[in-house]
Amino acid sequence: MTTTIATKPIAGQKPGTSGLRKKTAQFMQPGYLENFVQSIWDGIGGVIGKTLVLGGDGRFFNDRAAQIILRMAAASGAAKVIVGQNALLSTPAASHLIRLRGADGGIIMSASHNPGGPDEDFGVKYNTANGGPAPESVTNRIFAATESITQYLTLEADDIDLSALGTHQLGAMAVEVVDPVTDYQALMETLFDFDAIRALIAGGFQLRFDAMHAVTGPYAVAILETTLGAAPGSVVNAVPLPDFGKGHPDPNPVWARDLMDTMFGTAAPDFGAASDGDGDRNMIVGRGVYVTPSDSLAVLAANAHLAPGYAGGLKGVARSMPTSCAVDLVAEAKGIKSYATPTGWKFFGNLLDAGLATLCGEESAGTGSDHVREKDGLWAVLLWLNILAARRQSVAEVMHDHWAEYGRVYYSRHDYEAIDSDIANTLIADLRGRLDTLPGTAAGALTVSKAADFAYDDPVDGSLTEKQGIEITFEGGARLVLRLSGTGTEGATLRVYLERLEVQRDQMDQDAQAALAPVVTAAEALAEIRTRTGRTAPDVMT
Numbered sequence: 001m002t003t004t005i006a007t008k009p010i011a012g013q014k015p016g017t018s019g020l021r022k023k024t025a026q027f028m029q030p031g032y033l034e035n036f037v038q039s040i041w042d043g044i045g046g047v048i049g050k051t052l053v054l055g056g057d058g059r060f061f062n063d064r065a066a067q068i069i070l071r072m073a074a075a076s077g078a079a080k081v082i083v084g085q086n087a088l089l090s091t092p093a094a095s096h097l098i099r100l101r102g103a104d105g106g107i108i109m110s111a112s113h114n115p116g117g118p119d120e121d122f123g124v125k126y127n128t129a130n131g132g133p134a135p136e137s138v139t140n141r142i143f144a145a146t147e148s149i150t151q152y153l154t155l156e157a158d159d160i161d162l163s164a165l166g167t168h169q170l171g172a173m174a175v176e177v178v179d180p181v182t183d184y185q186a187l188m189e190t191l192f193d194f195d196a197i198r199a200l201i202a203g204g205f206q207l208r209f210d211a212m213h214a215v216t217g218p219y220a221v222a223i224l225e226t227t228l229g230a231a232p233g234s235v236v237n238a239v240p241l242p243d244f245g246k247g248h249p250d251p252n253p254v255w256a257r258d259l260m261d262t263m264f265g266t267a268a269p270d271f272g273a274a275s276d277g278d279g280d281r282n283m284i285v286g287r288g289v290y291v292t293p294s295d296s297l298a299v300l301a302a303n304a305h306l307a308p309g310y311a312g313g314l315k316g317v318a319r320s321m322p323t324s325c326a327v328d329l330v331a332e333a334k335g336i337k338s339y340a341t342p343t344g345w346k347f348f349g350n351l352l353d354a355g356l357a358t359l360c361g362e363e364s365a366g367t368g369s370d371h372v373r374e375k376d377g378l379w380a381v382l383l384w385l386n387i388l389a390a391r392r393q394s395v396a397e398v399m400h401d402h403w404a405e406y407g408r409v410y411y412s413r414h415d416y417e418a419i420d421s422d423i424a425n426t427l428i429a430d431l432r433g434r435l436d437t438l439p440g441t442a443a444g445a446l447t448v449s450k451a452a453d454f455a456y457d458d459p460v461d462g463s464l465t466e467k468q469g470i471e472i473t474f475e476g477g478a479r480l481v482l483r484l485s486g487t488g489t490e491g492a493t494l495r496v497y498l499e500r501l502e503v504q505r506d507q508m509d510q511d512a513q514a515a516l517a518p519v520v521t522a523a524e525a526l527a528e529i530r531t532r533t534g535r536t537a538p539d540v541m542t
Contacts, residue, residue: 055089286395
């Protein structure tokens with residue numbers, strides 16, 4: 001029986017670049033999730049007769065939220081919901097399933113790389129029929145619906161057994177429970193030379209993949225161990241847990257410390273990798289060498305033709321503006337177009353749909369291609385393995401050859417987390433107000449050549465997106481970017497991005513932080529981060 005529940009707007013339900021993220025306890029408050037889900041239905045023009053995809057990363061409340069969303073979809077007239085077994089689907093797998101099945105859209109339950117648990121974070125994101133995150137035109141309608149909602153609909157019914165594969169009925173709606181790995185693995189087999197990777201591993205190549213107790217574990221075990229022949233146990237922390245084993249499922253050198261220690265220790269494997277909460281990010285590590293996400297994107301762009309799915313070459317490449325310019329150097333050498341977009345994977349969607357770009361990436365450890373409309377952590381790992389199998393080189397050798405050909409872009413991101421929002425906003429506003437006066441002025445040992453507030457004119461739909469981060473370049477080519485992140489759930493996160501191109505081969509083996517010291521000094525001189533925030537150092541450096 002369909003029940004109509006009276007409600008009223010709840011403040012603060014504005015979706016960000018990756019949906020709505022809040023503390024789990026907030027999502028669990030009576031009516032909170034329901035209000036937002038009903039606003040999604042209302043914002044997209046209803047779900048009557050539509051087919052949707054549903055899944056999540058297995059974090060705390062994932063299972064209960066799935067049942068609530070299913071009942072609400074049934075009550076509002078959806079024809080069918082395709083849901084991953086036990087409500088699990090990695091974000092790239094969900095994107096693929098939407099596209100493969102011709103679904104009208106989907107809901108992904110995740111807060112990505114944020115911690116999970118009763119006292120941590122939860123999130124809900126709507127993806128459109130192209131498999132990608134909803135564009136601002138859609139999220140604006142969803143937000144407007146949250147501000148005017150008066151009721152939501154739900155179905156009085158028992159829970160669906162989401163552990164049982166097959167089709168179930170929920171009122172008049174079909175609920176198809178599918179294996180979350182099968183269709184995704186089939187897609188990967190069309191893109192990569194599994195035989196070559198299998199032969200590489202059979203020849204003694206050792207790998208370690210840290211799934212961080214997140215959703216990629218079952219995918220990695222099935223593909224890397226069962227199909228490609230990596231030794232049992234090569235995938236560690238493979239079982240998704242509601243609290244990610246009390247860890248922080250963000251694949252970077254800080255939170256994936258065990259992997260870093262292994263890869264820089266004695267008897268290290270040949271290749272190491274990690275993925276995040278919902279499986280869309282990745283970290284690549286070789287024996288004794290960490291590959292920055294910006295460098296990884298550039299290497300993938302330079303070598304993608306070695307994988308069967310990209311043998312015809314790339315149509316173009318795209319990066320988020322804070323991502324280093326390393327991939328631009330590859331694009332220039334290959335004679336293809338490169339694009340710089342605002343942060344947020346949805347900005348790549350138009351480029352991919354229009355056939356203007358094939359590979360995309362963000363400095364925040366997200367890389368992907370036109371095979372889906374999300375970043376894809378395990379895809380990046382498999383492309384790296386395909387490249388290593390084809391080149392018969394170590395990760396370190398691939399990196400040194402790449403730098404010798406294109407130059408090395410030293411790069412780092414410094415995060416100042418959970419700082420007072422007023423202080424962070426004032427810092428950015430004050431710097432923004434001085435941009436016109438900065439060119440020609442000194443900042444430590446560097447001299448500012450250009451200073452601007454990044455704005456993006458979408459070459460496909462003509463939309464303009466402004467105030468996406470402060471971008472300052474210096475004479476000699478160094479670059480500094482400052483922006484506030486929208487992925488946290490408390491306070492503000494100030495992200496400071498630093499880069500410098502080095503073309504002298506005898507200077508390409510420096511420690512990155514040492515090589516970037518002049519840019520760090522310039523950032524402090526321009527933004528007064530320590531003085532304003534009271535922080536003497538970043539919380540995280542990647």
